Structures are given as C-alpha cells and as structure tokens.
Amino acid sequence: AQKVTQAQTEISVVEKEDVTLDCVYETRDTTYYLFWYKQPPSGELVFLIRRNSFDEQNEISGRYSWNFQKSTSSFNFTITASQVVDSAVYFCALSDNYGQNFVFGPGTRLSVLP
Amino acid sequence: KAGVTQTPRYLIKTRGQQVTLSCSPISGHRSVSWYQQTPGQGLQFLFEYFSETQRNKGNFPGRFSGRQFSNSRSEMNVSTLELGDSALYLCASSFTSGYSTDTQYFGPGTRLTVL
Numbered sequence: 001a002q003k004v005t006q007a008q009t010e011i012s013v014v015e016k017e018d019v020t021l022d023c024v025y026e027t028r029d030t031t032y033y034l035f036w037y038k039q040p041p042s043g044e045l046v047f048l049i050r051r052n053s054f055d056e057q058n059e060i061s062g063r064y065s066w067n068f069q070k071s072t073s074s075f076n077f078t079i080t081a082s083q084v085v086d087s088a089v090y091f092c093a094l095s096d097n098y099g100q101n102f103v104f105g106p107g108t109r110l111s112v113l114p
Numbered sequence: 115k116a117g118v119t120q121t122p123r124y125l126i127k128t129r130g131q132q133v134t135l136s137c138s139p140i141s142g143h144r145s146v147s148w149y150q151q152t153p154g155q156g157l158q159f160l161f162e163y164f165s166e167t168q169r170n171k172g173n174f175p176g177r178f179s180g181r182q183f184s185n186s187r188s189e190m191n192v193s194t195l196e197l198g199d200s201a202l203y204l205c206a207s208s209f210t211s212g213y214s215t216d217t218q219y220f221g222p223g224t225r226l227t228v229l
Binding site for chain 1: 149162170217
C-alpha cells in the first residue's frame with residue numbers, strides 16, 4: 001500500500017528564515033508521481049510541483065526548491081527567505097502511474113511570524 | 115482558463131438528511147476526484163470518476179456516492195447524514211487519459227456542517 005509521512009506536524013519560523021518540510025513515502029511501484037500542495041487558510045489546495053519517479057533532478061522555483069532522493073524515499077521541500085504569506089498547511093502526495101491511488105500525507109502547518 | 119468550481123461553498127444540514135454537492139472541472143479535464151478533509155483524519159480519498167465511470171473508490175460507506183455527467187461535471191451525494199460527516203469536501207480535476215496521470219487541480223471545497 002502507498003503511504004506518505006510528514007513527520008513535522010507544525011513548524012514556526014521567523015520571517016526570512018529558511019525552512020525545510022520533510023516528506024517520506026512508501027510505494028512498491030517503480031513508476032509513481034510525487035506532489036506538493038499548499039493549503040492557505042482559505043482552504044483551496046494549490047498545486048506547487050509534480051515529480052515523476054524517474055526524474056531525480058532537484059528543482060528550484062523562485063524561493064521554493066525540492067530535493068527528491070529515491071534512495072531514502074524522500075521528497076523534501078525548502079522555502080528560502082520565508083515570508084508571512086507562506087503560512088499555510090503543506091501536503092505531500094503520492095500517486096501511482098495511472099492516477100488511481102492518490103494518497104496525501106497528514107500535512108505540515110507552517111507559521112511564518114513577522 | 116477557469117478553475118475547478120464547487121457549489122455550494124457552505125452547507126448546514128441536520129442528521130438524517132441527505133446532501134448533494136456539485137463540482138465542475140477545468141475545461142477539458144475528464145477525471146474528477148472527491149476528497150473528505152477533517153481535522154482528525156486529514157485528506158481522505160472518496161472516489162474518482164473518469165468518462166462517467168467510477169474508476170476508483172476509497173474506504174467510505176455506501177452512504178457516500180457520486181456520479182459524473184457527459185460534460186465531466188460531477189456530483190457527490192451523502193445520504194443519512196451523521197455528525198461525523200461534517201468536513202470540507204474537496205473536488206479535484208485532472209486530464210488523466212487512463213494511461214498516465216496528470217496533476218490534480220482542486221476546487222475551493224464545500225464546507226458541510228451536520229447538526
């Protein structure tokens with residue numbers, strides 16, 4: 001069965017600090033997809049990134065970066081120079097190759113204090 | 115391109131009643147999935163519809179059902195509501211062909227309160 005673990009339930013940082021959100025996944029599939037979503041207080045899940053299991057390149061998008069390591073089954077997310085607007089719940093998710101088993105982690109609540 | 119829309123946004127019902135939630139996917143998306151989000155259980159998958167057929171189902175009782183129409187719009191129905199059904203119900207759409215997966219884009223959700 002597929003499983004996603006986000007060990008950090010809540011994180012608080014002061015604005016401009018860097019913060020890393022951890023995600024560890026379990027799957028027996030050789031082809032799978034990993035995602036990160038952000039859920040601000042408004043409630044709508046906002047897509048941040050998708051990565052397939054064959055692409056282990058790290059990715060940087062502005063202040064966001066993702067580190068995918070198949071050897072440790074991890075897909076961590078780093079926010080550089082955090083801002084108050086980054087405050088939200090962040091979910092890591094895992095899908096099989098056909099999108100038929102979409103599993104979310106429990107989420108990490110990030111609070112960025114001014 | 116318009117995003118995923120869900121109606122209504124808020125709903126208050128009493129135990130024993132039934133409720134129908136609606137979801138309109140992004141234009142061109144053929145797959146619609148439903149999720150229940152509660153503080154205790156997190157985000158849980160309810161079911162997925164693709165081309166009017168239920169393709170996948172989560173571990174929820176038969177009181178939870180859904181359907182998809184030819185225009186890909188989807189409805190979710192919960193019968194005989196229980197207090198524990200109070201949750202944020204999220205709909206997501208994707209352009210899943212059936213042979214590969216695509217990113218799911220989520221609507222704003224319907225917050226259901228059962229009294």
